[in-house]
Amino acid sequence: MKIDFANLLQSHIEHKDEIQKAISKTIENSSFIMGKEVEALENELSTFVGCKYAITCSSGTSAILLALLAIDLQAGDEVITTPFSFIAAAEMIAFLGAKPVFVDINPYTFQIDEKLIEPAINQKTKAIIPVSLFGQVGEMDSINTIAKKHNLIVIEDGAQSFGAEYKNKKSCNLTTLATTSFFPAKPLGCYGDGGAVFCNNASLAKKIKSLRIHGQTKRYNHQYIGIGARLDGLQASILRIKLKYYVSQIAKRQQIAKLYKKYLVEKNIILPKISTDVKSIYAQYCIRSSKRKQIEKNLQNCHIPYAIHYPKPLHLQKCFDYLEYKKGDFPIAEKISKEILSLPMNPYLKENEIKYICTHLL
Structure with missing residues (x-):
């Protein structure tokens, strides 16, 4: 697939x-x-x-x-x-x-x-x-x-x-x-x-x-x-x-997010949390797992594309060395950068594709 x-x-x-x-x-x-x-x-x-x-x-x-x-x-x-x-x-x-x-950031949103x-x-x-x-x-x-x-x-x-x-x-x-x-x-x-x-x-x-x-x-x-x-x-x-056509595109993204939730709810991963007062357009669909390396390997073996947004927080980037931040200053951002993974997200994903992705995560 x-x-x-x-x-x-x-x-x-x-x-x-x-x-x-x-x-x-x-x-x-x-x-x-x-x-x-x-x-x-x-x-x-x-x-x-x-x-x-x-x-x-x-x-x-x-x-x-x-x-x-x-x-x-x-x-x-x-x-x-x-x-x-x-x-x-x-x-x-x-x-x-x-x-x-x-x-630092909210660990869920x-x-x-x-x-x-x-x-x-x-x-x-x-x-x-x-x-x-x-x-x-x-x-x-x-x-x-x-x-x-x-x-x-x-x-x-x-x-x-x-x-x-x-x-x-x-x-x-x-x-x-x-x-x-x-x-x-x-x-x-x-x-x-x-x-x-x-x-x-x-x-x-x-x-x-x-x-x-x-x-x-x-x-x-x-x-x-x-x-x-x-x-x-x-x-x-x-x-x-x-x-x-953008409103209909947003609606499709929101429906795809619901399908992800349907097939991932029983997996041992942390799903995106959307605040009560917010409607998300799901620019990315990001999950969290302490087993990210294993998930990456599984997705690669099945030729399923993914991305990591973002693998290194900004305070640890070389260009910001002069700010003199150090590892541990923003523990939540640092923890999430090691656990987060973005799954395919676009308005054209089919339910069988989403099911296939979710089946092969873990």
């Missing part, structure tokens, strides 16, 4: 004709950078999320950078975030000369542990970046309350949670600023790199729009030090088609 981990090809085939027409139209209009397709996509993204402004950009990483530039993050400032994530958020904090300050945030705040703290990991959102009410108390800005990294909900409100519309990624393997992915920043503040939106085109307020007039981070028209035209 051949099982695809993300099945990006089937995602294309499903809407191939519409996508090819959209691409052809963009090429014929020679609207390769920004343009009407980008503007239309931004309107559709803001409507989907329920916020006033969606500003597209070149990647999820550049979206984080734009958000940090927009709040005028300076060298020496501190930003609290999670050590158990893809590196982008911590990397962009460090890139601007600020200091990533890590706090893998989200930043909101109870540990306040003790990490000091006079240098400027923002909090919770990463909405694997398709669900953390305890945003608590995080926003802490931020308000200490006059901090919250930036949700929603690269893996676009379309998820928290208390009936969409991810990317829960905080002062939010970002997402349209990397091809994301639940809503384009055919290259892409991202977006979301907010409800007109002045922040105006600044971010300027920052993504080298700080220009009008052609060759530069108010800010910015970057070149525009989304191209081809990616926008593709995303517009895929966004039309």
